[in-house]
Amino acid sequence: MTTALCWLDHLVIAPVLLPFSAGVLLLLLRDQSMVMQRSLALLAGLLQLGLTIALLLQVADGQMLVYRLGDWPAPWGIVLVADRLAAWMLLLTGLLALCALVYALGGTDTQGRHFHVLFQMQLFGLTGAFLTGDLFNLFVFFEILLIASYGLALHGGGPLRTRAGLHYVVMNLLGSSVFLFAAGLIYSALGSLNLADLAVKAARVPADNLVLARAGGLLLLAVFGLKAALVPLHLWLPAAYANTSAAVAALFAIMTKVGIYAILRTHTLLFGSGGGELAGLFDPWLLPLALVTLALATLGVLAAQNLSQMAAYLVVASVGTLLAALALGLPGIAAGLYYLVHSSFSAALLFLLADAIRRRRPLAGDRFTSDADMAQHALWGSLFFIAAIAAAGLPPLSGFVGKFLILRATPQHPWVWAIILLAALASVMALARAGSALFFNTTAAPARTGNLAGTPVVPLVPLAAHELLAIGGLIGLILALTAGAGPGFDFAQAMAAQLADPALYIQAVLGAGR
Numbered sequence: 317m318t319t320a321l322c323w324l325d326h327l328v329i330a331p332v333l334l335p336f337s338a339g340v341l342l343l344l345l346r347d348q349s350m351v352m353q354r355s356l357a358l359l360a361g362l363l364q365l366g367l368t369i370a371l372l373l374q375v376a377d378g379q380m381l382v383y384r385l386g387d388w389p390a391p392w393g394i395v396l397v398a399d400r401l402a403a404w405m406l407l408l409t410g411l412l413a414l415c416a417l418v419y420a421l422g423g424t425d426t427q428g429r430h431f432h433v434l435f436q437m438q439l440f441g442l443t444g445a446f447l448t449g450d451l452f453n454l455f456v457f458f459e460i461l462l463i464a465s466y467g468l469a470l471h472g473g474g475p476l477r478t479r480a481g482l483h484y485v486v487m488n489l490l491g492s493s494v495f496l497f498a499a500g501l502i503y504s505a506l507g508s509l510n511l512a513d514l515a516v517k518a519a520r521v522p523a524d525n526l527v528l529a530r531a532g533g534l535l536l537l538a539v540f541g542l543k544a545a546l547v548p549l550h551l552w553l554p555a556a557y558a559n560t561s562a563a564v565a566a567l568f569a570i571m572t573k574v575g576i577y578a579i580l581r582t583h584t585l586l587f588g589s590g591g592g593e594l595a596g597l598f599d600p601w602l603l604p605l606a607l608v609t610l611a612l613a614t615l616g617v618l619a620a621q622n623l624s625q626m627a628a629y630l631v632v633a634s635v636g637t638l639l640a641a642l643a644l645g646l647p648g649i650a651a652g653l654y655y656l657v658h659s660s661f662s663a664a665l666l667f668l669l670a671d672a673i674r675r676r677r678p679l680a681g682d683r684f685t686s687d688a689d690m691a692q693h694a695l696w697g698s699l700f701f702i703a704a705i706a707a708a709g710l711p712p713l714s715g716f717v718g719k720f721l722i723l724r725a726t727p728q729h730p731w732v733w734a735i736i737l738l739a740a741l742a743s744v745m746a747l748a749r750a751g752s753a754l755f756f757n758t759t760a761a762p763a764r765t766g767n768l769a770g771t772p773v774v775p776l777v778p779l780a781a782h783e784l785l786a787i788g789g790l791i792g793l794i795l796a797l798t799a800g801a802g803p804g805f806d807f808a809q810a811m812a813a814q815l816a817d818p819a820l821y822i823q824a825v826l827g828a829g830r
Contacts, residue, residue, distance in 0.1 A: 326383075327398075328371070328396050328398045331367045331368055331406055331443045334360060335364060336436070338356065338360035339433050339435075342432045342436060343430070346429070346430065350425070354421055354432070356432075357435065357436070358417065358421075361410070361414045364410050364413070368403065368406040368409070368410045372406070372407050375398055375400055375402075375403050376400065376403075378810070378814065378820075380397060380821065380825075382395055382825055383395065383397075390449070391508050391826070394453055395449040395450065396444075396447040396449060397449040397821070397824065399814060399821065401653070401811045401814070402446045402447050404653070404657075405446045405573065406447070408573070408656075409442050409443065409570050412570050412660060412661070413570075415566065415668075418782050419562060419563045419671075420563035421782045424471075424564075425563075427561070431471055434464045434471070435468065435567070437460065437461075438461055438468060440464075441462070441463075442461050442570065442574065444457035444460065445461060445574050446577060449510060450510050451511060451514065452499055452509045455492070455495050455496065458543070458574075461571075465568065466481065466485050468568075469484055469564060471560070472561055476555075476559045477560060479555075479559075480555035480556045481560070483552050484552050484553075484556040487552040488543075491543065494535055494539050495539045498538075501535065502528075502532035502533070505521060505529035505532060506518060506529060510825070511581070511585055512822045512825035513825075515586055515818050515821070518586050518587070518592060518594045521594060526594075533582070533586070534597065537579065537597075537598055537601060540576075542575070543572065543574055543575030543578065544572045544573075544579065545572050545609075545631070545632050546605055546606070546635060546636075547605060547609040547612055547636075550609065550632050554616060554625060555628075556568075556628075557631060557667070558627070558628045562668050562671030563668075565624070565628075565667040566664035566667045569664040570660055572635050576639065576656065579639070579642070580649070582598075583642070584818065588816075588818055599643070602639055602642065603640060603643040603729075605639070606640035606643060607640055609633075609635055610640065610736070610739050611636070613632035613635075614633055614742045616629035617630055617743055618745070620750075621684060622682045622684065623673065623674075623750055624671075624674075626750060627667050630663060630707050631663045633739060637655065637659070637719070637722065637736060637739075640735075640736070644722075644726055644732075646813070647725035648725040648726065650808045651718065651724070651808070653812065654717070654801075654804055654808040655719065658706070658715050658717075658794065661706070661790050661793050662703065662715060663707070665707075665794070668787050668790070669696075669700055669703050672783050673690070673696055673700070676690040677690055677754075682754070684749065685753065685757075686758065687758060688759050689759070697754075699787060699791070700751055700754065700755070701751065704750075710744065712798065713795075714794055714797040717798065717805075723737075
């Protein structure tokens with residue numbers, strides 16, 4: 317029994333240590349062959365996925381696993397906490413990372429130095445952010461994943477990528493500074509940074525410190541809103557995501573979810589119904605900002621000039637939809653957690669498809685302008701059709717299920733219905749326009765031998781295993797989420813119920829015992 321408990325304790329920290337160790341090892345092997353680096357990165361990705369599945373199975377029944385580094389009890393020591401939500405996010409991260417990594421093996425990883433090191437460090441920061449039970453260490457893991465993401469966003473170079481990447485870097489550096497101010501205000505008001513301890517102290521914050529605590533909480537909302545690309549802090553995302561490499565953009569589909577996760581965790585744990593004078597601190601802001609984000613992002617989707625840019629604006633639109641759901645209470649949180657997984661898969665799928673289509677159109681790339689008919693157009697048109705249905709939330713795929721569940725949770729908010737349905741209609745129109753431009757607005761394919769001077773030759777880009785595995789894998793995950801909608805939503809409801817009872821989290825972290 318003791319051995320089993322010890323193994324469970326280390327299972328919590330294993331998904332954090334594995335990508336860190338893999339990243340360090342890849343750095344030491346940077347001069348070795350690319351075959352060796354790729355093999356090690358793939359092995360690490362598969363092991364990471366196995367660890368996250370094992371962790372999810374351990375917490376699926378509702379127990380919380382707490383890992384105390386150095387065996388120091390909270391709130392004095394650093395803790396990692398695995399509950400249903402954290403394990404759910406880790407599994408989503410592992411699946412997305414594996415698909416993005418497989419796609420990167422087609423040549424993205426050779427466009428610059430240290431791609432695989434940065435990729436593993438990105439995973440290190442992501443897993444740490446989802447598991448940490450301490451506000452300051454959330455800042456630390458944010459910085460780790462952001463520093464790695466700076467290198468990944470700029471990987472491969474080019475003027476557009478560099479300009480967008482620098483904008484992304486500057487905005488997030490400002491956000492990091494604000495995060496430190498927020499943490500300082502909260503510590504000065506409540507005397508702790510451990511999330512469970514903060515939840516206890518927030519319920520009885522002294523009147524003299526109430527203004528400081530509220531200011532710190534609202535600054536946290538601003539920081540997490542920046543990470544999630546919430547209006548008006550979203551302007552960095554479309555250019556950064558649209559101009560980086562497809563594999564990196566597919567991985568970045570989980571980045572905005574880190575901000576949403578942080579908002580949800582603090583909204584329910586620190587500023588929930590048991591938060592005393594701080595209860596409902598985010599409530600006046602979440603729903604209006606979410607709906608404005610959805611509306612403005614939808615206009616961006618309609619105005620997009622290429623598929624990568626459209627996919628980036630669809631990411632922002634999904635943020636608005638998700639935060640609108642989270643603002644609606646327990647039923648909305650459950651629906652939003654189901655939709656969160658779908659929106660991540662569908663965004664990553666569109667980014668990978670945009671790159672595959674771009675390489676097969678010699679003049680226009682993925683822009684919505686006329687070009688020669690691409691080879692295997694029936695295959696790529698069919699894949700785009702599936703991706704468009706998923707991104708727009710049309711039946712029968714999981715996007716429709718998720719949006720239906722969100723709408724069912726909003727009977728007393730007709731304006732939420734109106735904005736979500738209008739945004740869905742606009743997305744359908746934009747994606748239909750994109751499909752028409754990419755696959756029907758074509759010129760006759762020029763001859764490949766003896767063509768007129770200046771006439772472009774249609775590239776015969778062969779089907780590659782990495783493309784089919786990554787794109788097919790994401791489609792398979794969306795189909796699996798659709799087929800398992802019942803159990804998936806049941807688990808989302810269980811996650812929401814656990815979040816709605818902060819006493820469970822507090823007891824697990826601050827309770828007696830190791």
